[in-house]
Amino acid sequence: xxxxISVIKADIGSxxxxxxxxxxxxxxxxxxxxxxxxxxxxxxxxxxxxDDVAILFTHSHGVGSEAVHKLAWDAFVxxxxxxxxxxxxxxxxxxxxxxxxxxxxxxxxxxxxMEIEERPNEPFLFFAADKTDPGAYNxxxxxxxxxxxxxxxxxxxxxxxxxxTFHIMDVDYTEGDRLIELNTPEDLYDIAALLRDNERFVIExxxxxxxxxxxxxxxxxxxxxxxxxxxxKDDPVMLVRVQGAFPATGEVLAPFNIGHYVAGFxxxxxxxxxxxxxxxxxxxxxxxxxxxxCMAFCVHxxxxxxxxxxxxxxxxxxxxxxxxxxxxxxxxxxxxxxAMLPYSELEYGGIxxxxxxxxxxxxxxxx
Ligand code: 13P
Ligand code: 13P
Ligand code: MG
Ligand code: MG
Numbered sequence: 001x002x003x004x005i006s007v008i009k010a011d012i013g014s015x016x017x018x019x020x021x022x023x024x025x026x027x028x029x030x031x032x033x034x035x036x037x038x039x040x041x042x043x044x045x046x047x048x049x050x051d052d053v054a055i056l057f058t059h060s061h062g063v064g065s066e067a068v069h070k071l072a073w074d075a076f077v078x079x080x081x082x083x084x085x086x087x088x089x090x091x092x093x094x095x096x097x098x099x100x101x102x103x104x105x106x107x108x109x110x111x112x113x114m115e116i117e118e119r120p121n122e123p124f125l126f127f128a129a130d131k132t133d134p135g136a137y138n139x140x141x142x143x144x145x146x147x148x149x150x151x152x153x154x155x156x157x158x159x160x161x162x163x164x165t166f167h168i169m170d171v172d173y174t175e176g177d178r179l180i181e182l183n184t185p186e187d188l189y190d191i192a193a194l195l196r197d198n199e200r201f202v203i204e205x206x207x208x209x210x211x212x213x214x215x216x217x218x219x220x221x222x223x224x225x226x227x228x229x230x231x232x233k234d235d236p237v238m239l240v241r242v243q244g245a246f247p248a249t250g251e252v253l254a255p256f257n258i259g260h261y262v263a264g265f266x267x268x269x270x271x272x273x274x275x276x277x278x279x280x281x282x283x284x285x286x287x288x289x290x291x292x293x294c295m296a297f298c299v300h301x302x303x304x305x306x307x308x309x310x311x312x313x314x315x316x317x318x319x320x321x322x323x324x325x326x327x328x329x330x331x332x333x334x335x336x337x338x339a340m341l342p343y344s345e346l347e348y349g350g351i352x353x354x355x356x357x358x359x360x361x362x363x364x365x366x367x
Pocket of ligand 2: 235265
């Protein structure tokens with residue numbers, strides 16, 4: 001049976017700054033889909049990660065379905081009405097341009113979808129990150145799919161011996177989707193050379209070379225805005241199929257113990273370590289640190305199980321403590337050097353104005 005799994009995510013308002021949405025807002029989004037979406041989708045699940053609300057759908061309409069996207073949009077509009085009623089911060093942030101809250105992010109919701117031929121058992125992982133951008137998934141995907149130091153199945157299982165095809169997008173290109181396809185294991189060094197640059201080259205999807213099936217998909221598309229201009233960062237979502245021809249769940253999760261430094265954090269303008277958190281976690285310290293949640297599901301005949309909260313385990317408490325230490329250490333140097341993103345990546349226009357004001361005040365000595 002063919003099933004489409006879609007996750008559509010937006011920030012439509014949050015309590016106390018960019019921390020988390022209200023319970024009423026989340027309830028309203030879910031109610032809207034319950035009331036209006038029953039004929040459109042097989043099943044759905046609503047969660048939040050930091051201030052972003054994500055709707056996970058299963059349905060029969062394929063990737064890019066107008067009906068499903070409209071359902072999500074309308075549910076977000078319904079949730080935005082609650083956000084406005086409650087006076088939440090940044091109400092409708094990712095839906096309305098007039099809800100501009102001080103940075104250039106948020107032209108529209110983020111989307112990751114895949115149409116699959118359901119296996120008799122179909123386990124998959126849904127990741128949602130806040131206060132970072134899609135390049136945050138580059139390193140964990142590379143290690144989880146292509147490095148036997150993390151993916152023992154590359155050695156132990158014949159199912160993965162042919163490797164994977166990585167589709168990598170150049171998100172600096174704004175005229176359309178500029179993509180390259182590279183294969184593991186033979187193109188490993190080329191893949192690494194690109195993925196090193198998390199702000200420019202982003203994994204869009206991964207396919208099994210053994211079966212040709214889609215393995216992973218990341219929300220990269222809205223990095224080009226409607227006007228054909230770079231919009232900056234987005235809090236990215238991702239779907240990853242696991243087991244069988246794909247890595248085991250634990251192999252995909254393993255690289256998240258690094259807490260690697262990513263772009264985002266406060267005002268989308270800093271560097272911070274990516275912290276694996278439990279489902280429905282807020283952010284906190286310095287509007288962060290950047291967080292990622294992972295909900296594991298099985299889908300069968302379009303029906304979702306309840307989620308298993310993949311980072312809700314004592315092991316990840318230890319990781320979270322390490323990541324907190326990494327965050328604190330880098331924050332000690334405030335705005336200096338690599339603690340803040342380079343000028344080209346800064347999300348706030350204020351710095352541009354400041355530089356314009358300062359520029360004429362420079363004098364060349366002796367002239
Ligand atoms: P089980 O024997 O528990 O199914 O585990 C197999 C496996 O591949 C775990 O990574
Ligand atoms: P969000 O993109 O999650 O709304 O965060 C914006 C921000 O400026 C946090 O400091
Ligand atoms: Mg926000
Ligand atoms: Mg957010």
